[in-house]
Amino acid sequence: MRYWIVGAGPAGCALARVLAESGNADVTVLESRAQVAGNAYDEPDAAGVLVHRYGPHIFHTKDAAAYAFLSRFTDWYPLEHKVLASVHGQLVPVPFNLLSLRMTYAAPRAAEMEKSLTEAFGAGARVSILDLLARTEPELNELAQYVYENVFRFYTLKQWGVAPDALDPAAMARVPVIVGEDCRYFQDPYQGMPADGYTALFERMLDHPRIHVELNRNACERFTLEGSELRLDGDLCREPVIYTGALDELMGYRLGRLPYRTLDFQFETLPVDSYQPVGVVNYTVDEPYTRITEFKKLTGQQLRGVTTIAREYPRACREGDIPYYPIPERESGERYAAYRAQADKCKNLTLLGRLAEYKYYNMDTIIGRALETGRALLGRG
Numbered sequence: 069m070r071y072w073i074v075g076a077g078p079a080g081c082a083l084a085r086v087l088a089e090s091g092n093a094d095v096t097v098l099e100s101r102a103q104v105a106g107n108a109y110d111e112p113d114a115a116g117v118l119v120h121r122y123g124p125h126i127f128h129t130k131d132a133a134a135y136a137f138l139s140r141f142t143d144w145y146p147l148e149h150k151v152l153a154s155v156h157g158q159l160v161p162v163p164f165n166l167l168s169l170r171m172t173y174a175a176p177r178a179a180e181m182e183k184s185l186t187e188a189f190g191a192g193a194r195v196s197i198l199d200l201l202a203r204t205e206p207e208l209n210e211l212a213q214y215v216y217e218n219v220f221r222f223y224t225l226k227q228w229g230v231a232p233d234a235l236d237p238a239a240m241a242r243v244p245v246i247v248g249e250d251c252r253y254f255q256d257p258y259q260g261m262p263a264d265g266y267t268a269l270f271e272r273m274l275d276h277p278r279i280h281v282e283l284n285r286n287a288c289e290r291f292t293l294e295g296s297e298l299r300l301d302g303d304l305c306r307e308p309v310i311y312t313g314a315l316d317e318l319m320g321y322r323l324g325r326l327p328y329r330t331l332d333f334q335f336e337t338l339p340v341d342s343y344q345p346v347g348v349v350n351y352t353v354d355e356p357y358t359r360i361t362e363f364k365k366l367t368g369q370q371l372r373g374v375t376t377i378a379r380e381y382p383r384a385c386r387e388g389d390i391p392y393y394p395i396p397e398r399e400s401g402e403r404y405a406a407y408r409a410q411a412d413k414c415k416n417l418t419l420l421g422r423l424a425e426y427k428y429y430n431m432d433t434i435i436g437r438a439l440e441t442g443r444a445l446l447g448r449g
């Protein structure tokens with residue numbers, strides 16, 4: 069059986085490997101970029117610093133199967149990612165936690181707030197800012213207003229173009245307030261960076277005699293979806309096609325464009341050992357960019373006298389831009405559902421991935437979904 073996969077991002081690569089290893093599948097992967105790994109792509113820049121061209125990617129998961137699958141193709145650099153927020157000239161841990169609280173409020177008030185937080189939610193709890201805002205106790209209400217205003221409101225406005233309450237609450241819950249002193253950005257049991265980078269990891273994954281990759285190939289120039297039928301170069305295509313690109317593009321934007329956020333990255337190489345204390349600093353109350361990433365601090369790369377940083381500027385995605393983020397709010401979801409209802413009529417088309425499913429997925433969820441989709445397709449084939 070031959071399978072077509074559109075897109076060599078984490079979803080397409082993982083699925084290609086699972087199908088190829090079944091022994092019954094030949095897989096052709098079409099990728100519009102000049103390289104694989106999707107938005108996780110990394111490469112050395114002119115100064116030799118390994119940078120993530122499409123934004124900083126840190127792997128973290130609770131899913132032992134997804135971690136084990138990736139570990140077949142990479143060793144890991146053990147990173148426990150830490151983020152600081154720049155708030156009126158002070159760098160405080162994010163997720164906002166008890167240490168951030170003590171840096172923000174003087175001792176007696178901080179102690180009262182800490183006591184109220186612990187009584188309300190329990191030691192170690194992870195509380196969404198939206199749940200904290202709903203509390204009426206004076207200490208919790210004051211703290212909620214402070215954190216909302218100084219950590220979430222402006223950053224979210226920059227990132228999404230709307231205030232936090234216009235988004236799916238799950239988006240805000242990704243970065244909770246922590247009733248404890250754990251300063252790690254993620255609490256997952258498995259976290260780290262692929263020792264030789266993501267590009268090397270995904271290249272190894274695709275290195276299989278039954279996987280054929282074609283780069284610089286926009287599949288939407290070859291595949292069209294007409295009614296319930298997929299056409300390949302104008303002819304009916306009966307082979308299974310797994311599409312990981314943007315659904316509105318595949319369907320010729322017939323119901324209008326799906327909204328996305330895109331990012332402009334400003335990379336800068338500096339003649340210093342170190343630029344900032346941690347890999348990522350979020351700018352939550354000022355600056356037009358959302359965050360600055362210093363790549364060496366994520367990858368552990370040992371280079372003296374030089375470092376590269378990237379500032380991230382989000383904005384609405386227009387024609388020709390990279391659609392980085394599906395927007396987690398109601399109206400966009402409804403437009404996607406209308407596209408999806410039409411696409412689902414085609415029985416040999418499977419939609420997989422952050423773009424095709426229009427969901428704010430992390431890499432580990434994508435790997436898990438690719439493994440599951442592979443099993444389902446093979447069961448059917």
Ligand code: FAD
Nearest residue numbers: 075077078079100106107123125126287313421422430431
């Ligand atoms: P993608 O990586 O987007 O890959 C899709 C691929 O399909 C691309 O290579 C694209 O060129 C190709 N393609 C699209 N359309 C076509 C077409 N018509 N023809 C041919 N090829 C096509 N996740 C984490 O777990 N940790 C993080 O720290 C993290 N940080 C992130 C930071 C940023 C700035 C962004 C944008 C995302 C981040 N993510 C992170 C999420 C992560 O990027 C996604 O979960 C993951 O890339 C999804 O994999 P995918 O294969 O679905 O999509």
Ligand code: UDP
Nearest residue numbers: 162219220223224227239240242243350352
């Ligand atoms: N967020 C925020 N301030 C922060 C960090 C996150 O307001 O300092 C909000 C913002 O809306 C962001 C969301 O929480 O989009 C999720 O953050 P996360 O770091 O998970 O986003 P990612 O960069 O992984 O997409």
